[in-house]
Amino acid sequence: MLPSFHTAVNFNDNYANRLSGYFTPPTSGNYVFFVSGDDDSDLFLSTDDNPANKRLIAQEVGWSNDMQWVTSGGNSSLSQKRSDQWSPNGGTTVPYAAGIALTAGTKYYIEGVHHEGGGGDDFSATFKLVADPDPVELDPTKFTNGVISYLTAPVTSGTIATQPVGITNYETQSFSLSVGVQTDSELSPIYQWRKGGVNIAGATNSSYKVASAVVGDSGSYDVTVKIPNSTISLTSSAVPVLVQPSPVLTGLLKYEYFPGSDRPTVEGGTVSPSSPGNIPHRTRAARLIRSKLEMVSRIITPTASAACLFRQLVATTSSS
Ligand SMILES: [Ca+2]
Ligand SMILES: [Ca+2]
Numbered sequence: 001m002l003p004s005f006h007t008a009v010n011f012n013d014n015y016a017n018r019l020s021g022y023f024t025p026p027t028s029g030n031y032v033f034f035v036s037g038d039d040d041s042d043l044f045l046s047t048d049d050n051p052a053n054k055r056l057i058a059q060e061v062g063w064s065n066d067m068q069w070v071t072s073g074g075n076s077s078l079s080q081k082r083s084d085q086w087s088p089n090g091g092t093t094v095p096y097a098a099g100i101a102l103t104a105g106t107k108y109y110i111e112g113v114h115h116e117g118g119g120g121d122d123f124s125a126t127f128k129l130v131a132d133p134d135p136v137e138l139d140p141t142k143f144t145n146g147v148i149s150y151l152t153a154p155v156t157s158g159t160i161a162t163q164p165v166g167i168t169n170y171e172t173q174s175f176s177l178s179v180g181v182q183t184d185s186e187l188s189p190i191y192q193w194r195k196g197g198v199n200i201a202g203a204t205n206s207s208y209k210v211a212s213a214v215v216g217d218s219g220s221y222d223v224t225v226k227i228p229n230s231t232i233s234l235t236s237s238a239v240p241v242l243v244q245p246s247p248v249l250t251g252l253l254k255y256e257y258f259p260g261s262d263r264p265t266v267e268g269g270t271v272s273p274s275s276p277g278n279i280p281h282r283t284r285a286a287r288l289i290r291s292k293l294e295m296v297s298r299i300i301t302p303t304a305s306a307a308c309l310f311r312q313l314v315a316t317t318s319s320s
Pocket of ligand 1: 010011012013014116117118119120121
């Protein structure tokens, strides 16, 4: 599901996708529809709510950047992108030149199909009444909120399948709580984590993570879950989190290593270190291993007859 007729930009390569549902015009009148895609895209509108009556009304024949309603970064056909200039036969006829008459409050099936080969990708559609000014590039699509809808299956189940588990750790360590929800809803559950019964701002995913705990994070945590398109509302078990004070090590600084990362990634907190610790310690360990290997190589390197040398080494080792 998407909340508007606008897909993710530069999402992937070599795919096709389809958006479909109902358009319920806010007012009666003659409408013009616009499509913008990278790459080729078709926009269909039905004469009613039946998909079988859909008609092609606009096309992206080349590619355009995101929401280029009346322009095209890819030098696409601008007339084919809008229904009032679109022609099925190279300009011989323009069937929707006067706009498409629609009735307010009536559901019309609408469908867009988009294909992406390579490079950039985007897909969107919007509309206006004939008398309205044209949309300009990057004007948000008007296919959103109350004018779009689609048929979904009724929700019959929603339970907490995996409860969060309490945690005891130390400050500066990370901790996370997670919940597993089973539902046949097509829409993702809506989560809200709470501490002591109070909503935690921004904690609205199925898991709640604290990257560097403080003692004040200790408390009782639970999560409320609402199943969209239903009356199902769930609350998980409340579980304890205990964050204990950490000891302070004087004379050392914390060291973290991020192979393959750059500074903005580290500063943005979006990457985890591969190995907490400190380099001098690791180097000392490596030196110890090297010195043991050198010692072993001296033992097994023959200097004369192998049998004689072995006996000599045993005698030397046992006498030292
Ligand atoms: Ca792409
Ligand atoms: Ca492309």
